[in-house]
Amino acid sequence: MNKLKKILNSPILRWFFLAIALAGLLWVIVKNWASLTEALAALPWQITASSFVLAVAYVFFTMWSWKVILADLGSDINWNTSTQLFGVSQIGKYIPGGVWNIVAAAEIGRDHKIPARRSVTAMTVAVLISLLSGAGIGVLTVLSTSVSIQVPTWLIVLLLVVLVALLMPPVLNRLIGFGFKLLKRPAPERQMTFKGLGLATLLAVIAWGIAGVQIWLLACGFGMEPSASGMALSIGAYALAWVAGFLVVVVPAGTGVRESVLGLFFASALTSGGVLAxxxxxxxxxxxxxxxxxxxxxxxKMRGGRR
Structure with a gap:
């Protein structure tokens, strides 16, 4: 066990992980570069710029939600440290498997005296909140639109009730404790509270709203008629597409899966080329x-290390 810890804490392994994650991230950009430039040529620059600003805002609110969870568990870190931990760890999403950002957050958190089990719990809960709130928003969208799916309405409503129940602290804390018990590791010292979990969920929902507005703005730029109902559809469609992409762990960052889900929702509003764009x-x-x-x-992190 001690040898394993030494290997995991090795600077060489950290740099290797960072290189793989960056390679996955850059692969997403390079692979789509030609198609991207073609799409951007047909898009007003104001929409392009707004899209990037909204993407930054989405990541910021996601980080804020995670920061609230970590504080509720006992580590109330400042924004400087939060950006170090969250910013660097998130590129782990671009390695297939769906867990590498959690592993990275735990390893980087050690440098700031944050227990690994607390870091793992905070990032896991943050991901779980994103999944549950995104699925909930997606379920509401399916119920309020004419999208054809082969699932009974009562089953969708039941799923929504289950999602809400899972976001209750008594239920979530038991799930966390059960998970650590299966791993034969001690549970975190503190449990999630209604206040912390409620604020974290609210911030996650705001993040979904921002991401959905980005999708709506781009859809309008590529030919969809602007409307409030279209914006609501975009928010729910993106949330559901992200959840589906996350659950398919064999591809980095849900590549291909999200396109299929969004295409289902926007089939009547955009051409297939417009959806892909x-x-x-x-x-x-x-x-x-x-x-x-x-x-x-x-x-x-580099500036902090020089002091």
């Missing part, structure tokens, strides 16, 4: 936002 520009904007936070986090 919306997804592509949104994905690259989100990727650049992740890269920006990673670079800022790495810079802050």
């Amino acid at each position: 919306v997804v592509l520009v949104s994905r690259i904007a989100m990727t650049f936002a992740d890269l920006l936070f990673a670079a800022l986090g790495a810079l802050l």
Whole structure:
């Protein structure tokens, strides 16, 4: 066990992980570059710029939600440290598997005296809140639109009730405790409270709203008629597409899966080419936002190390 800890704490392993994660992130950009430039040529620059700003805002609110969870668990860190931990760890999303950002957050958190089990719990709960709130928003969208799915309405409503129940502290804390028991590790010293979990969920919902507005703005730029109902559809469609992409762990950052889900929702509002253009520009904007936070986090970490 001690040998394993030494390996995990090795600077060489950290740099290797960072190189793989950056390679995955850059692969997303390079692979889609030709199609991206073609799509951007047909899009007003104001919408392109707004798309990137909204992507940065989405990542910021996601980080804020995670910061609230970590504080509720006992580590109330400042924004400087939050950007270091969250920004650098998030590029782990671009490695297939769906857990590498959690592993990275735990390893970086050690440098700031944050127990690994607390870091793991905070990032896991943050991801779980995103999944549950995103699924909830998506379920509401399915119920309020004419999208055809082969699932009974009563089952969808039941799923929504289950999602709400899972976001209650008594239920969530038991799930966390059960998870650590299965791993034969001690549970975190503190449990999530209604206040902390409620604020974290609210921030996650705001993040989904921002991401959905980005999708709506891009869809309008590629030919969809602007409307309030279209904006609501965009928010729910993106949330559900992100959840589906996350659950398919064999591809980095949900590549391909989100396109399919969004295509289902926008089939009557956009051409297939328009849907692909919306997804592509949104994905690259989100990727650049992740890269920006990673670079800022790495810079802050380097500056802190020199003091």
